[in-house]
Amino acid sequence: MGLFDDMLKGGESLIRNEEALDFEFLPKVLPFREKEQRFIAECVKPLFASRNGRNLVMYGPPGIGKTAAAKHVIRELEEQTDEIYPVYINCWQHNTSYKVIVEICEHLGYRLVQNKKTVDLYKIVASMINKKSAVLIFDEIDKAEEYDFLYFILESIYKKSIVLITNFKEWIATLDSRIKSRLTPDVLEFRQYNEHETREIMRQRAGYAFPEGVWEDAAFNKVAKKTFEIKDIRTGLFLMRESALIAEESSRKKITLSDVEKAISKLENFSIKNSAELSEDSRFILSIVKEHSGKKMGELYEAYQKKGGKQTYKTFQRKIAELDKGNFISTKKQTGTGGNTTIVEKKLTDF
Numbered sequence: 542m543g544l545f546d547d548m549l550k551g552g553e554s555l556i557r558n559e560e561a562l563d564f565e566f567l568p569k570v571l572p573f574r575e576k577e578q579r580f581i582a583e584c585v586k587p588l589f590a591s592r593n594g595r596n597l598v599m600y601g602p603p604g605i606g607k608t609a610a611a612k613h614v615i616r617e618l619e620e621q622t623d624e625i626y627p628v629y630i631n632c633w634q635h636n637t638s639y640k641v642i643v644e645i646c647e648h649l650g651y652r653l654v655q656n657k658k659t660v661d662l663y664k665i666v667a668s669m670i671n672k673k674s675a676v677l678i679f680d681e682i683d684k685a686e687e688y689d690f691l692y693f694i695l696e697s698i699y700k701k702s703i704v705l706i707t708n709f710k711e712w713i714a715t716l717d718s719r720i721k722s723r724l725t726p727d728v729l730e731f732r733q734y735n736e737h738e739t740r741e742i743m744r745q746r747a748g749y750a751f752p753e754g755v756w757e758d759a760a761f762n763k764v765a766k767k768t769f770e771i772k773d774i775r776t777g778l779f780l781m782r783e784s785a786l787i788a789e790e791s792s793r794k795k796i797t798l799s800d801v802e803k804a805i806s807k808l809e810n811f812s813i814k815n816s817a818e819l820s821e822d823s824r825f826i827l828s829i830v831k832e833h834s835g836k837k838m839g840e841l842y843e844a845y846q847k848k849g850g851k852q853t854y855k856t857f858q859r860k861i862a863e864l865d866k867g868n869f870i871s872t873k874k875q876t877g878t879g880g881n882t883t884i885v886e887k888k889l890t891d892f
């Protein structure tokens with residue numbers, strides 16, 4: 542063996558298909574979620590017979606295939622029929638009724654949204670969908686700031702299935718009774734994957750992303766085990782990518798256990814931008830920032846105290862810094878007459 546045979550050459554990468562490590566990547570098959578996909582399909586089924594569909598709330602902790610399962614059903618639906626509009630909307634990105642309805646227009650291929658009010662767009666959407674039917678999936682529904690759009694859909698669209706996805710089961714109880722009584726959803730719980738399932742999912746993904754033989758057994762086993770411990774496939778994918786990048790940095794052609802261990806030590810600084818992962822206190826602070834976006838640190842702290850926040854200013858500042866680092870919010874320094882101030886802003890669109 543030559544001295545440099547096991548070294549990567551400049552520009553060479555260990556990752557064959559970077560896209561496959563993306564959280565958004567949708568594998569062709571979704572093992573261990575067959576039952577859930579069937580459940581969703583059952584709710585949608587009446588639409589095929591031109592009847593009204595059933596509504597569904599899906600819940601479960603982050604990183605366990607809720608979004609993926611819903612998108613899979615959408616994909617199959619698209620292959621089966623043109624008579625049912627598939628609409629998928631992430632309510633973190635589209636968190637007001639206006640943004641949601643504009644996004645629905647986009648899905649329907651209606652482009653003349655400019656200068657139109659929400660109510661006008663409601664009418665346009667209803668008249669379009671009511672010629673056919675629709676499956677409307679609202680992911681991260683708990684991140685929406687208002688729910689008028691749900692009311693509109695329930696009242697004005699005749700044949701539909703509404704699918705709501707949330708990390709919090711408790712969210713259902715907080716829904717306005719006006720909406721709840723019309724929605725009368727089925728409820729589907731997503732349970733966490735067991736160790737075997739986690740391992741198989743990670744193996745499948747590694748198969749998409751890496752050429753054969755790149756992972757040393759011990760390294761892959763560690764990733765699988767850690768992913769199972771964390772109970773979040775998304776974080777597992779982060780680990781996979783980081784481990785590969787660490788190996789690449791040393792121009793090695795194999796990913797070793799020590800690469801994975803280094804990647805694991807990075808996890809502490811890694812946020813998967815999922816507020817369900819935050820402590821209650823940080824979530825509380827996040828809600829204050831959302832409400833008072835663009836304010837100065839000191840003003841925010843006042844608002845925090847007024848709402849019953851008990852931490853010291855110093856701790857508050859540290860929590861803001863953490864939220865910033867995790868990309869939940871953004872901060873910028875501003876120099877004024879009184880010295881430096883920090884402006885804190887919410888961040889919703891780039892999720």
Ligand SMILES: Nc1ncnc2c1ncn2[C@@H]1O[C@H](COP(=O)(O)OP(=O)(O)O)[C@@H](O)[C@H]1O
Pocket residue numbers: 563564565566567568570571572573574602603604605606607608609610742745774775778
């Ligand atoms: N059963 C599965 N098979 C293959 N990949 C999966 C499975 N479950 C989750 N994943 C992958 O894990 C990641 C997180 O899943 P996602 O559906 O986004 O989680 P959730 O919506 O529950 O937070 C995605 O990249 C997804 O493709």
Ligand SMILES: [Mg+2]
Pocket residue numbers: 607608609680
């Ligand atoms: Mg999701």
